[in-house]
Amino acid sequence: MKDIARDLGVSVITVSKALRNHSDISPETRARVLKRARELNYSPNLAARALVTGRTHLMGLVVPDLVHSFFAEIAKGLSGILRNSGYSLLISSSEENPELEKQAVDQLLGRGVDVLLVASAQENVDAFQHVTEKKVPYILVDRSFSGFAANFVGVKDETVGALATEHLISAGCRTIAHIGGTHISTAAGRLEGYRRTLSQHGILVRPEYIVSADKSDESADNAGYQTAMKLLSLDLRPDGIFCFNDPVAIGAMKAILESGLRIPEDVALIGCGNLHFDDALRVPLSSVDQRSEMIGQRAGRLAISLIEAEFPVRPKSIFLEPKLVIRESSKRPR
Amino acid sequence: MKDIARDLGVSVITVSKALRNHSDISPETRARVLKRARELNYSPNLAARALVTGRTHLMGLVVPDLVHSFFAEIAKGLSGILRNSGYSLLISSSEENPELEKQAVDQLLGRGVDVLLVASAQENVDAFQHVTEKKVPYILVDRSFSGFAANFVGVKDETVGALATEHLISAGCRTIAHIGGTHISTAAGRLEGYRRTLSQHGILVRPEYIVSADKSDESADNAGYQTAMKLLSLDLRPDGIFCFNDPVAIGAMKAILESGLRIPEDVALIGCGNLHFDDALRVPLSSVDQRSEMIGQRAGRLAISLIEAEFPVRPKSIFLEPKLVIRESSKRPR
DNA sequence: TTGAAAGCGGTACCAA
DNA sequence: TTGGTACCGCTTTCAA
Numbered sequence: 001m002k003d004i005a006r007d008l009g010v011s012v013i014t015v016s017k018a019l020r021n022h023s024d025i026s027p028e029t030r031a032r033v034l035k036r037a038r039e040l041n042y043s044p045n046l047a048a049r050a051l052v053t054g055r056t057h058l059m060g061l062v063v064p065d066l067v068h069s070f071f072a073e074i075a076k077g078l079s080g081i082l083r084n085s086g087y088s089l090l091i092s093s094s095e096e097n098p099e100l101e102k103q104a105v106d107q108l109l110g111r112g113v114d115v116l117l118v119a120s121a122q123e124n125v126d127a128f129q130h131v132t133e134k135k136v137p138y139i140l141v142d143r144s145f146s147g148f149a150a151n152f153v154g155v156k157d158e159t160v161g162a163l164a165t166e167h168l169i170s171a172g173c174r175t176i177a178h179i180g181g182t183h184i185s186t187a188a189g190r191l192e193g194y195r196r197t198l199s200q201h202g203i204l205v206r207p208e209y210i211v212s213a214d215k216s217d218e219s220a221d222n223a224g225y226q227t228a229m230k231l232l233s234l235d236l237r238p239d240g241i242f243c244f245n246d247p248v249a250i251g252a253m254k255a256i257l258e259s260g261l262r263i264p265e266d267v268a269l270i271g272c273g274n275l276h277f278d279d280a281l282r283v284p285l286s287s288v289d290q291r292s293e294m295i296g297q298r299a300g301r302l303a304i305s306l307i308e309a310e311f312p313v314r315p316k317s318i319f320l321e322p323k324l325v326i327r328e329s330s331k332r333p334r
Numbered sequence: 335m336k337d338i339a340r341d342l343g344v345s346v347i348t349v350s351k352a353l354r355n356h357s358d359i360s361p362e363t364r365a366r367v368l369k370r371a372r373e374l375n376y377s378p379n380l381a382a383r384a385l386v387t388g389r390t391h392l393m394g395l396v397v398p399d400l401v402h403s404f405f406a407e408i409a410k411g412l413s414g415i416l417r418n419s420g421y422s423l424l425i426s427s428s429e430e431n432p433e434l435e436k437q438a439v440d441q442l443l444g445r446g447v448d449v450l451l452v453a454s455a456q457e458n459v460d461a462f463q464h465v466t467e468k469k470v471p472y473i474l475v476d477r478s479f480s481g482f483a484a485n486f487v488g489v490k491d492e493t494v495g496a497l498a499t500e501h502l503i504s505a506g507c508r509t510i511a512h513i514g515g516t517h518i519s520t521a522a523g524r525l526e527g528y529r530r531t532l533s534q535h536g537i538l539v540r541p542e543y544i545v546s547a548d549k550s551d552e553s554a555d556n557a558g559y560q561t562a563m564k565l566l567s568l569d570l571r572p573d574g575i576f577c578f579n580d581p582v583a584i585g586a587m588k589a590i591l592e593s594g595l596r597i598p599e600d601v602a603l604i605g606c607g608n609l610h611f612d613d614a615l616r617v618p619l620s621s622v623d624q625r626s627e628m629i630g631q632r633a634g635r636l637a638i639s640l641i642e643a644e645f646p647v648r649p650k651s652i653f654l655e656p657k658l659v660i661r662e663s664s665k666r667p668r
Numbered sequence: 669t670t671g672a673a674a675g676c677g678g679t680a681c682c683a684a
Numbered sequence: 685t686t687g688g689t690a691c692c693g694c695t696t697t698c699a700a
Contacts, residue, residue: 001693001694002693010670010671011670011671011672012671012693012694013670013671013672013694013695013696014669014670014671016693016694016695017669017670017695020695024669024670025669025670026669026670029669029670043440043443043444044444044693044694045385045446045692045693045694046444046445046446047381047382047384047385047390047446047692047693047694048381048385048676048692048693048694048695049693049694049695050381050676050694051379051381051382051385051675051676051677051678051692051693051694051695052675052676052693052694052695052696053676053694053695053696054676056381066400066406066409066410066413067403067406067407067410067610069401069403069406072400072401072403072406073401075400075425075427076400076401076427079400079425079426079427083434083437084437088424088426088441088442088445089424089425089426090422090423090424090425091409091413091423091424091425092413092422092423093409093410093413100417103417103418106377107422108422109377110377110378110380111380111422112379112380112381221611221614250611250614253614254614276401277555277584277611277615280555280584280587280588280615280616281611281614281615281616282614282615282616282618284616335677335678336677344686344687345686345687345688346677346678346679346687347679347680347686347687347688348685348686348687350678350679351679351685351686354679358685358686359685359686360685360686363685363686378677378678379676379677379678380678381676381677381678382676382677382678382679382692383677383678383679384678384692385676385677385678385679385691385692385693385694386677386678386679386680386691386692387678387679387680387692388692
């Protein structure tokens with residue numbers, strides 16, 4: 001900037017203003033500045049700008065697992081919105097570990113991100129009080145905390161659970177099990193949708209049909225495999241299994257087939273997330289699409305609006321409509 | 335910092351030094367400073383620090399596709415190494431588009447990243463001259479440019495191609511086709527390995543067996559599907575197909591099965607990347623593992639060493655050993 | 669329409 | 685071992 005100013009015989013301030021399209025600069029001065037800036041291949045020092053404006057133009061995203069393509073798709077959607085917005089994206093993975101998530105959030109806050117987006121692995125909301133104190137706006141993505149008002153983008157998990165369960169029922173299943181997750185809102189919501197739908201259809205909700213794939217010490221598909229095996233060994237074997245996500249469903253698929261059972265004839269199967277390769281699985285997997293990429297996009301737009309809001313705004317929840325995707329794993333002959 | 339200094343009756347400089355474990359501060363002063371800093375929940379303004387030191391402690395990673403789990407795993411490995419290192423990771427996706435990649439790189443350079451890691455979608459190395467000028471160290475990941483000396487972490491693609499082809503031959507295939515990619519080093523290297531191995535075994539390299547899945551206008555699996563269909567309609571149908579990555583192989587798998595052929599009896603299939611869910615596919619897919627997560631880890635360590643090097647160091651290539659993973663898709667009865 | 673002065677929150681250099 | 689001064693590169697406020 002100094003160089004440009006010197007070369008043109010104007011002040012640094014003038015250059016600064018011209019570069020940012022400030023109103024009170026004559027068109028010709030601006031043109032000259034822009035020209036020289038291009039010639040010198042100038043690009044502003046964002047750290048310096050951040051120091052004085054207090055805005056870093058950095059966004060932080062924390063996901064439980066980058067390799068789970070559901071979250072990768074969210075990141076992709078977000079990344080697309082941010083392109084050409086002037087914002088850069090810091091991504092951290094918590095590995096589904098609440099403690100690591102806290103560290104990641106702290107690191108991002110220390111970085112001075114303008115906004116934080118988190119698909120949280122926390123069991124409760126305590127960790128976010130801390131974020132609120134720092135006055136950094138944040139958005140919960142995919143996973144929320146019941147009874148806690150915060151910006152949120154995702155689907156209504158009860159609807160997800162209801163859609164999946166309803167579908168299994170209409171496919172002729174009557175003994176429907178559910179493999180859920182632990183501690184997180186998505187698990188609770190989907191379970192609730194499952195329960196409600198069964199009840200509405202006058203189907204008994206059996207406690208032994210509700211199990212959770214605890215993946216604290218193993219991968220999701222492994223957990224799904226183990227859990228499904230238990231379900232299949234019950235006296236009254238379920239004829240349909242609704243899994244709270246696709247990786248778990250993949251594990252369950254393996255368990256069912258290894259037990260010599262057919263999908264969907266003996267056991268119908270449905271997951272959540274509609275991963276890109278669901279179609280190419282051993283048995284193409286039915287799933288509830290959660291609009292993962294769209295979640296990222298909407299979250300990105302909301303994030304920008306939050307940053308640019310003059311005053312703190314009331315938390316806003318954006319609910320996307322989940323969509324049933326039916327594939328072989330649940331197409332039962334009537 | 336000012337507050338701490340005031341509270342303790344020392345200078346800001348003393349605080350600064352104490353906080354950074356600078357040698358010439360008395361242990362007791364340091365202890366007092368640390369204590370007060372903790373009480374005040376102080377965290378340094380990284381933008382300010384970056385401004386004066388010229389180091390942002392930011393790393394930039396550009397990948398062609400976040401949703402392709404091969405790259406997600408690289409990001410995961412990298413992210414793991416960076417945890418607690420004081421570095422944060424900016425991630426951008428180029429969507430396999432050279433132009434978008436350039437933009438992403440420029441944005442990251444503008445951000446002042448201390449180092450850049452790129453799995454490049456460029457056809458040639460021109461775009462990196464630009465990076466070199468900025469004197470920002472960078473590492474090519476997975477994909478390199480032939481004859482261009484740069485830091486690199488990945489596998490030797492010729493070995494990958496050789497491993498896969500060798501395996502198909504030993505599985506009894508004699509008419510082996512290859513679905514490659516376009517313009518990038520990995521595609522060229524794997525093709526070369528394929529050629530060389532066939533020749534070594536005295537098998538004719540037929541041009542009509544070498545096709546490329548151009549995914550400029552469609553997804554990789556779709557491209558794989560289309561391309562495989564062409565191969566299957568040849569007069570002399572191949573009895574084995576080596577695909578240059580797993581998404582393409584998934585498309586090819588679909589094509590083969592839809593054509594009423596069996597895998598591996600009629601056509602054996604192998605891909606590259608060893609994606610996590612290869613095991614759960616319609617036909618479990620043989621693949622060459624490229625140690626994706628390890629690539630991320632090694633790249634991360636190299637990146638840190640590059641930043642901390644006093645003097646520019648000679649570019650270093652780290653080659654990991656690819657590993658054959660045999661699954662149903664290539665287990666042919668002898 | 670332009671520019672001077674001040675300062676954002678730190679750190680480096682050198683003197684005390 | 686401690687601290688003063690200057691400055692990193694930019695923006696904001698206000699005066700010219």
